[in-house]
């Protein structure tokens with residue numbers, strides 16, 4: 001039977017390499033520290049768990065399709081108009097919806113060479129052409145992005161900070177990017193790690209969205225809020241974009257437990273402050289320790305680090321990954337992101353952080 005005798009996916013779909021999530025297990029190890037998906041070691045706010053549990057008494061009810069309680073909480077905390085907020089089943093869903101609404105055959109979407117893999121997947125899924133732009137020092141290069149724009153460009157995806165590099169563009173650079181884009185190009189600022197950033201020249205995107213018609217910012221509860229399992233994302237965007245997405249999204253795309261937990265989580269500011277302080281302390285500590293061991297680390301403002309390994313035989317990223325896994329530390333290979341000789345490590349518990357440093361010291365000296 002030839003393949004033309006059976007249903008065919010749309011053009012683009014079979015060019016996609018399916019997303020491979022971070023590993024969860026290591027063979028033959030009693031205790032595994034999963035440091036491969038940028039999850040928080042602190043878990044969610046107890047208030048979020050409590051709010052979620054209250055909902056389990058009424059699982060027969062559809063959730064509020066507009067997720068009003070969640071949008072109101074986000075609006076209150078961030079000082080935004082709830083009408084410009086749209087919630088989703090993880091921010092991954094939003095990236096897909098944006099691509100679905102704005103990209104079609106013949107269109108182009110621009111992202112950078114070490115950008116988040118979901119941008120490529122969603123571009124191809126909608127029959128559009130991915131345009132991959134070089135970075136400079138593992139950071140998005142505004143001039144290179146602008147030089148790649150054509151009349152076919154419909155979306156520019158920018159993760160700020162970026163995963164897996166942990167680098168960021170200062171607000172001036174993001175503004176320069178927006179200013180240089182033609183008005184028909186949508187700039188999607190994916191700020192999944194915004195809460196972690198402690199830099200005066202960083203802005204997640206609120207200011208740009210408020211003043212422009214072609215910028216949206218996407219956010220998530222999966223990272224600092226520790227609610228990855230519930231799948232909660234949100235977008236802040238101009239009314240016309242919110243309206244377009246509302247027409248195509250699933251009518252109940254955010255589940256009731258997510259709405260309740262998300263609203264409680266974002267209001268627990270004390271919990272957030274603790275999570276930021278914890279991450280800051282260990283991110284700095286890990287960076288210094290790895291450098292002392294002689295490993296190069298890309299400066300990160302997120303909750304993860306990109307660790308580069310020497311080219312020397314037996315000391316590369318694959319060997320390091322295997323060595324760490326044998327000790328129960330599961331990191332992320334980032335070959336698919338253009339870093340065949342690096343590993344990405346999420347900031348973990350104190351035990352995990354100290355354990356990885358000790359293991360890598362042994363690995364490098366072995």
Ligand SMILES: *Cc1c(COP(=O)(O)O)cnc(C)c1O
Pocket residue numbers: 038089090091092093116159162163190192219220221222223228231232233
């Ligand atoms: C983790 C991550 C997300 C969040 O995905 P969710 O679907 O909200 O869990 C989005 N963008 C980037 C760059 C990420 O690393």
